[in-house]
Amino acid sequence: MASTVLLLALVLISLTIAFASDPSPLQDLCVADLTGAVSVNGFACRNPQMVQAGDFFFSGLHLAGNTTNPAGSKVTPVTVAQIPGLNTLGISMARIDYAPYGINPPHTHPRGTEIFTVIEGSLEVGFVTSNPENRLITKVLQKGDVFVFPVNLIHFQRNVGNCKAVAIAALSSQNPGVITIANAVFGSKPKIGSDVLVKAFQVDKNVINYLQSKF
Structure with a gap:
């Protein structure tokens, strides 16, 4: 009985590791050395004695993105590239602006699940499950509504109104990537x-x- 319990515990631990997003940090902070010569899975840590408040700060999400492009949208990312202090913390975010009837084209985030909140306007959102079902799950969101896009699934957003729309996305990776x-x-x-x-x-x-x- 004890051996069975131990085996189940090991399986659960293995699954937890396998399904984790970014690795958990092993120290209070690991501010990214974005210019470092050392190549690791993420970024090497800067000397903690050199860390400053600015390494954990970003200003600009109050500014509307330029949506004068064929898609009619603009993503303003806040990842480890913008805030080096996000290194090893496993989170990031973005602001997305949409022109009237603009879209954020079908894309995936290979390293992060996304939780998406509408700040202004009305947006049709959706994602497609994997083969062979390829099921489209879609909904029209209003201001204050929240939707989740599972990691690595193709998803999109479309402004269904004749006014601009704005959304904030949070992702479970310091560098979720986009395809x-x-x-x-x-x-x-x-x-x-x-x-x-x-x-x-x-x-x-x-x-x-x-x-x-x-x-």
């Missing part, structure tokens, strides 16, 4: 072979060439 699907598929460098994309999307080669020219 915008259309950019990755049609704008890779070097390009993905058109024969691959023709078979993948079941369209004419001219369509693929046109889409690649857009990205």
